[in-house]
Amino acid sequence: MPIRIATWNINSLRLRIEAVSRFEKAFRPDVFCFQEIKCREAEFPYAALKAMGYDHFAVNAQKGYHGVAIASRFPLHDIESRDFCDKGEARHVSATVQAEAKGNVSGFQIHNFYVPAGGDVADPETNPKFKHKLQFLEEMQRHFSDDAPSSHAILVGDLNVAPLENDVWSHKALLSVVSHTPQEVERLNAVFESGGWTDPVRRQSPEPERVYTWWSYRSPNWALANKGRRLDHIWIRGALSMLPAETQIVRETRGWDRPSDHVPVLLDLR
DNA sequence: ATGGTTGGGGTCCAA
Numbered sequence: 001m002p003i004r005i006a007t008w009n010i011n012s013l014r015l016r017i018e019a020v021s022r023f024e025k026a027f028r029p030d031v032f033c034f035q036e037i038k039c040r041e042a043e044f045p046y047a048a049l050k051a052m053g054y055d056h057f058a059v060n061a062q063k064g065y066h067g068v069a070i071a072s073r074f075p076l077h078d079i080e081s082r083d084f085c086d087k088g089e090a091r092h093v094s095a096t097v098q099a100e101a102k103g104n105v106s107g108f109q110i111h112n113f114y115v116p117a118g119g120d121v122a123d124p125e126t127n128p129k130f131k132h133k134l135q136f137l138e139e140m141q142r143h144f145s146d147d148a149p150s151s152h153a154i155l156v157g158d159l160n161v162a163p164l165e166n167d168v169w170s171h172k173a174l175l176s177v178v179s180h181t182p183q184e185v186e187r188l189n190a191v192f193e194s195g196g197w198t199d200p201v202r203r204q205s206p207e208p209e210r211v212y213t214w215w216s217y218r219s220p221n222w223a224l225a226n227k228g229r230r231l232d233h234i235w236i237r238g239a240l241s242m243l244p245a246e247t248q249i250v251r252e253t254r255g256w257d258r259p260s261d262h263v264p265v266l267l268d269l270r
Numbered sequence: 271a272t273g274g275t276t277g278g279g280g281t282c283c284a285a
Contacts, residue, residue: 217275
């Protein structure tokens with residue numbers, strides 16, 4: 001049995017806990033990473049997640065906005081939440097997963113990120129949110145290049161950047177749209193390269209195949225128009241990147257009642 | 271070029 005990791009920007013975990021349950025029944029992830037949980041820790045739906053078989057948690061929560069969490073069937077150790085950019089925002093949580101497969105126990109580190117969206121204007125001089133986004137990515141780069149790049153780890157989350165031309169519905173139309181500007185892409189690529197990461201989603205589905213994980217709520221006909229972006233990512237490094245890996249993007253959840261605007265990304269590692 | 275929708279918390283901000 002492979003180990004299955006899922007990441008999903010859920011856009012309010014309490015509101016969509018039934019969607020999480022439906023997804024869990026169908027896809028059974030072992031380690032489930034959420035972004036935009038949008039609740040205080042006291043409001044975190046521990047009981048509902050325990051009923052789905054998750055007994056181990058790493059939660060970095062705040063009232064109303066942002067918030068990330070890991071729910072795991074395997075024990076979690078060394079739980080840390082780093083306050084990137086020192087703004088007091090809950091955008092990162094990491095843990096060591098004590099995974100067990102075929103009786104072999106081995107650990108790997110997992111980092112769960114919610115990178116700032118960056119506002120509307122792609123100019124750090126006039127838009128402090130965009131400046132924050134660029135600084136957040138720069139701090140991520142420094143953080144991971146300080147590590148031993150060969151250490152096995154997984155990085156997941158809503159990185160709010162679609163780095164490749166075929167990660168958006170129109171490269172040309174989105175070049176000046178926050179999420180696909182050269183400034184962000186350059187910084188995300190620096191995180192990826194200096195950290196020694198690999199991208200199993202694009203290993204499986206190389207360009208020019210179009211891959212999206214997000215469709216705006218503002219498009220009434222999201223499936224037909226299909227103006228999506230790939231904002232949600234799973235990266236792996238070290239010995240993990242040598243393992244047989246399969247990924248899935250579970251687009252069908254975008255068509256469920258009251259959906260998140262993001263869909264889950266799954267990774268199976270053997 | 272413009273405006274379109276959703277969620278949380280509270281009468282507007284973030285996405």
